[in-house]
Amino acid sequence: MTIGARLSSFLPSFRHSVIPSLLIPMDDAQTDHLKAYGLTYKAIQAGLKAEWLLNYRGGSFLVPDLDALRRDAALNGIRFEPVDSGMPAVRGEIEANNMDAVPLEKAPKVAVYAPPNAAPWDDAVTMALQYAGIPFTKIWDADVVNGGLRDYDWLHLHHEDFTGQYSKFFLIYSGLPWLAEMVQRNSDMARRLGFQTVPDLKKAVARGIHGYVENGGFLFAMCTATETIDLALAAEHVDIAATFADGTPIDPDADAKLDWSKSFAFTSAHLEPNPLVASFSDIDGHQVNGGARRQPLGAFTLFNFSAKIDPVPTMLVQNHRQVVSDFYGLTTSFTRNRLKPGVTILAEEEGAPWVKYVHGDLGKGTWTFFGGHDPEDPQHQIGDPPTDLSLHPHSPGYRLILNNVLFPAAKKRELKT
Amino acid sequence: MTRSLNWAAVASLVLVFSADPGRAARGQAIGPGFELERSGRYADAATIYFTTVRSDPTNLPALLGLERTLFVLNRMSELLPLVQQARARLPESPALRSLELRVYAALNQTDSLAAIALRWAASVPRSDAPYREWGLALVDRRMWDEARRAYLTGRKTLGGEGTLAIELAELEQRAGNWEASAAEWVRAVTRSADVGPNAASQLADAPAPVHEHVARILTGPDASVRVRRVGAEVLLAWGQPNEAWVVMDQTLGQDDSDTQVALRRFADLAGALPTPEGHRVRGMALTRWADFVPSPVSDRARAEAVRELLEGGDRAGARRVLEAHADATALGQASLLQILIADGQLDVAAARLEASKTALTADDRGALRLALAQARIARGELDRADAALGDDSSVAAIAQRGWIALYRGNLKGAMEAFRVAGPYATDRAAATERTAMMALLQRIQEESSPELGAALLTLARGDSVAAIAALRRAASRLPVQGGRLEVQLLAGQVAAQKGGDQEAIAVALFDEVVRAGGEGAAPPAAELDWARLLVRTGRSAEAIPHLEHLILTYPNSAFVPEARRVLERAKGAIPKS
Numbered sequence: 001m002t003i004g005a006r007l008s009s010f011l012p013s014f015r016h017s018v019i020p021s022l023l024i025p026m027d028d029a030q031t032d033h034l035k036a037y038g039l040t041y042k043a044i045q046a047g048l049k050a051e052w053l054l055n056y057r058g059g060s061f062l063v064p065d066l067d068a069l070r071r072d073a074a075l076n077g078i079r080f081e082p083v084d085s086g087m088p089a090v091r092g093e094i095e096a097n098n099m100d101a102v103p104l105e106k107a108p109k110v111a112v113y114a115p116p117n118a119a120p121w122d123d124a125v126t127m128a129l130q131y132a133g134i135p136f137t138k139i140w141d142a143d144v145v146n147g148g149l150r151d152y153d154w155l156h157l158h159h160e161d162f163t164g165q166y167s168k169f170f171l172i173y174s175g176l177p178w179l180a181e182m183v184q185r186n187s188d189m190a191r192r193l194g195f196q197t198v199p200d201l202k203k204a205v206a207r208g209i210h211g212y213v214e215n216g217g218f219l220f221a222m223c224t225a226t227e228t229i230d231l232a233l234a235a236e237h238v239d240i241a242a243t244f245a246d247g248t249p250i251d252p253d254a255d256a257k258l259d260w261s262k263s264f265a266f267t268s269a270h271l272e273p274n275p276l277v278a279s280f281s282d283i284d285g286h287q288v289n290g291g292a293r294r295q296p297l298g299a300f301t302l303f304n305f306s307a308k309i310d311p312v313p314t315m316l317v318q319n320h321r322q323v324v325s326d327f328y329g330l331t332t333s334f335t336r337n338r339l340k341p342g343v344t345i346l347a348e349e350e351g352a353p354w355v356k357y358v359h360g361d362l363g364k365g366t367w368t369f370f371g372g373h374d375p376e377d378p379q380h381q382i383g384d385p386p387t388d389l390s391l392h393p394h395s396p397g398y399r400l401i402l403n404n405v406l407f408p409a410a411k412k413r414e415l416k417t
Numbered sequence: 418m419t420r421s422l423n424w425a426a427v428a429s430l431v432l433v434f435s436a437d438p439g440r441a442a443r444g445q446a447i448g449p450g451f452e453l454e455r456s457g458r459y460a461d462a463a464t465i466y467f468t469t470v471r472s473d474p475t476n477l478p479a480l481l482g483l484e485r486t487l488f489v490l491n492r493m494s495e496l497l498p499l500v501q502q503a504r505a506r507l508p509e510s511p512a513l514r515s516l517e518l519r520v521y522a523a524l525n526q527t528d529s530l531a532a533i534a535l536r537w538a539a540s541v542p543r544s545d546a547p548y549r550e551w552g553l554a555l556v557d558r559r560m561w562d563e564a565r566r567a568y569l570t571g572r573k574t575l576g577g578e579g580t581l582a583i584e585l586a587e588l589e590q591r592a593g594n595w596e597a598s599a600a601e602w603v604r605a606v607t608r609s610a611d612v613g614p615n616a617a618s619q620l621a622d623a624p625a626p627v628h629e630h631v632a633r634i635l636t637g638p639d640a641s642v643r644v645r646r647v648g649a650e651v652l653l654a655w656g657q658p659n660e661a662w663v664v665m666d667q668t669l670g671q672d673d674s675d676t677q678v679a680l681r682r683f684a685d686l687a688g689a690l691p692t693p694e695g696h697r698v699r700g701m702a703l704t705r706w707a708d709f710v711p712s713p714v715s716d717r718a719r720a721e722a723v724r725e726l727l728e729g730g731d732r733a734g735a736r737r738v739l740e741a742h743a744d745a746t747a748l749g750q751a752s753l754l755q756i757l758i759a760d761g762q763l764d765v766a767a768a769r770l771e772a773s774k775t776a777l778t779a780d781d782r783g784a785l786r787l788a789l790a791q792a793r794i795a796r797g798e799l800d801r802a803d804a805a806l807g808d809d810s811s812v813a814a815i816a817q818r819g820w821i822a823l824y825r826g827n828l829k830g831a832m833e834a835f836r837v838a839g840p841y842a843t844d845r846a847a848a849t850e851r852t853a854m855m856a857l858l859q860r861i862q863e864e865s866s867p868e869l870g871a872a873l874l875t876l877a878r879g880d881s882v883a884a885i886a887a888l889r890r891a892a893s894r895l896p897v898q899g900g901r902l903e904v905q906l907l908a909g910q911v912a913a914q915k916g917g918d919q920e921a922i923a924v925a926l927f928d929e930v931v932r933a934g935g936e937g938a939a940p941p942a943a944e945l946d947w948a949r950l951l952v953r954t955g956r957s958a959e960a961i962p963h964l965e966h967l968i969l970t971y972p973n974s975a976f977v978p979e980a981r982r983v984l985e986r987a988k989g990a991i992p993k994s
Contacts, residue, residue: 273459
């Protein structure tokens with residue numbers, strides 16, 4: 001890995017462009033917000049310098065004014081504005097307000113953790129990457145356990161259940177072919193890698209990912225992966241898997257034995273012991289499968305950070321909308337009183353006991369958790385058709401995902417002393 | 418704990434509450450336990466239930482609460498002595514007996530479970546309940562072989578082929594033994610007709626590889642009428658309406674209330690099939706059902722049957738229904754005329770239409786005139802088509818006259834008629850087609866073009882290949898920027914739709930239009946259609962440069978958004994929808 005992940009400080013933002021530039025506005029003037037990220041990624045992938053103008057017109061991008069980029073923008077329906085003469089005024093506005101210009105210098109190498117048979121449309125991040133034209137590699141358990149993560153700058157997790165309980169669908173969807181295949185595939189992998197049970201394998205994978213972040217990796221997780229990776233890490237020496245998953249019942253004292261010092265974001269959670277309830281713990285505020293505990297969807301509000309002092313959280317919340325409609329996932333949100341001290345809240349539902357989007361540092365790396373499954377399919381059910389992102393080119397929820405893909409490209413600033 | 422176990426517990430709870438107000442009061446004492454359970458605090462809930470059982474050892478709601486919570490907490494062994502104590506006090510209670518069996522099953526003590534079940538069976542020698550509960554307790558543990566043995570012990574002891582057949586059918590289904598499940602459902606249906614719908618609904622889930630075997634069991638020569646009707650419903654559910662109707666038809670000899678109910682059910686189930694075959698068999702079932710019910714229900718059923726038969730492409734069947742009922746309603750008359758027109762008996766239809774003026778509504782009459790005119794056009798009889806419209810001054814008739822003028826080569830007259838008819842006359846597809854034709858005609862300066870009219874008439878008559886050649890000839894007589902490209906584009910679109918050998922012609926035509934370029938909408942439209950044709954024929958990589966050329970050359974064209982979508986698909990960046 002060549003890009004350090006601790007982005008607590010950045011290069012001085014003031015930098016005059018000597019070549020003409022294209023401003024890619026990210027406010028309501030933009031005609032395809034999602035593809036704009038892909039264009040910027042391709043520019044830096046080609047070795048060009050780009051800048052992310054935080055809080056300026058919805059978090060706009062500045063790329064060199066080259067025919068190839070103009071052509072790419074035209075083909076993809078991305079609005080751009082040539083800004084030669086206007087740039088001093090733009091920079092002046094950035095200097096005078098809660099804005100900043102962050103150089104983007106190296107395209108991060110992206111890995112998506114997913115089973116080999118997962119369709120490209122199985123998770124929101126894969127869809128966003130595919131639609132924006134950002135290349136990625138699919139990796140799975142064997143790659144993580146064998147140290148393959150070191151080849152990537154950015155890792156995404158989505159609906160993996162790191163407790164090894166097949167999202168607790170084992171009893172509910174018993175007999176269905178897709179579940180049988182999932183069980184078979186995971187069991188085979190556990191055997192192949194020398195683990196007695198699938199929960200043991202998944203715990204090892206969770207530890208591998210934890211180590212990857214400590215060594216400088218960028219982790220972005222959504223849906224079930226957020227909650228279960230922390231449960232798996234905290235339960236390194238505790239049986240938290242139901243009998244159907246590992247042949248032994250949950251340790252009756254599991255709650256008390258969990259070691260939260262090993263987790264990323266959460267602490268002091270209580271496990272859901274019922275194998276028939278597809279919920280893992282009280283970390284999730286919405287409990288979509290929790291029967292009477294299920295909470296209705298509302299809307300979440302993005303926090304405003306100081307662009308010049310807190311550039312990382314500022315990058316993660318760049319958007320043309322401040323309030324975004326919520327969407328369910330097996331893990332939809334994160335209960336406030338289960339968050340570790342020091343976790344940065346990026347978005348919350350005002351007045352609700354849960355938050356939606358959180359971020360933190362670990363060792364040399366960072367992690368970001370975003371609750372829910374698909375920002376444009378709020379009630380997502382198993383078997384639903386895939387979301388066609390060409391019908392949602394302005395999706396503010398998907399923008400948050402793509403912010404995460406691009407922020408590791410930001411150039412580290414030397415620490416001030 | 419499985420769902421069925423939970424449901425058993427909850428159902429027993431409801432039964433207890435409703436049967437005895439005193440017990441309901443005892444149940445209320447554990448209300449806080451319920452709340453704790455709902456909020457996931459199982460250990461606290463169990464403590465409340467234990468307290469209740471200590472003071473009232475036969476309190477069934479509390480014992481069931483312990484069954485639910487201790488299972489989750491993996492402490493079922495603590496429940497056994499309490500249940501044994503309660504059962505000793507109330508040995509006649511089936512709920513306590515069942516609970517005891519479930520606890521033994523949960524503790525995996527199958528020998529004790531069998532002994533307890535047989536002891537209970539000995540105390541109620543004519544009841545199948547002990548065997549049912551014994552089997553269910555094992556099914557909940559997914560112990561299929563042991564559960565099967567329990568049920569078969571009950572069948573052997575109590576006698577009767579159909580004893581515990583439903584339980585065995587469900588067990589075999591869960592174990593994936595679909596043929597055995599079907600055989601058990603046959604026994605269950607033979608014992609009680611009421612089971613039929615449930616049997617059909619369960620067997621509808623059988624996977625495709627076993628369909629043939631299951632169908633043989635349900636529809637073979639030895640199957641009873643009742644079983645064959647279940648077989649017909651299952652075939653319908655599998656999307657085999659023709660086979661289903663053959664089976665159903667063979668059971669319709671008897672004139673009884675069961676037959677009427679079976680036909681109605683069959684017709685309703687067929688309604689879920691959107692295929693022409695589905696419509697056809699629904700029409701046949703409704704036709705037969707109408708014979709069992711009095712008027713006006715039978716009239717409505719026949720009218721619906723005719724619609725379904727027509728939808729299913731069975732005009733002869735629809736006509737038979739209509740002709741068999743001479744006193745047909747206006748709806749029937751209209752349907753009959755539609756059939757005559759569709760059958761090509763235009764003179765007969767015209768005469769009947771004239772004769773039954775008063776029997777038809779104005780809407781029906783207008784629609785039939787239009788249909789007759791379109792049928793005349795399809796034969797190339799433009800004068801008679803005009804005559805069929807008569808003095809009809811509706812916008813639909815005016816639009817139709819526009820097409821007749823166009824086919825005669827009178828471009829100016831056609832344009833005027835389309836303008837008067839406006840953009841909303843008739844249905845959406847026809848209005849869109851008219852608007853597209855107006856866009857084409859606008860590019861042509863000439864007021865008349867018999868060649869183009871004849872080419873379009875050939876197209877309207879369904880001879881695509883001849884129409885493509887005729888359109889190309891007509892285009893060659895028009896100036897490049899005066900309609901030639903638009904007519905070539907139309908010819909290319911027809912050729913692309915035709916496929917096969919015509920695809921090469923389509924490509925040549927699109928190429929010619931794209932190369933010509935210019936201000937009109939034809940070049941980007943031709944390039945988009947060209948790309949679509951390439952994508953459709955699996956040559957997405959070749960489509961990409963065309964789409965990029967279109968987007969970059971005609972950035973303001975109305976085709977650009979669609980071109981971008983096709984480009985995304987060609988690149989595999991968005992799913993097929």
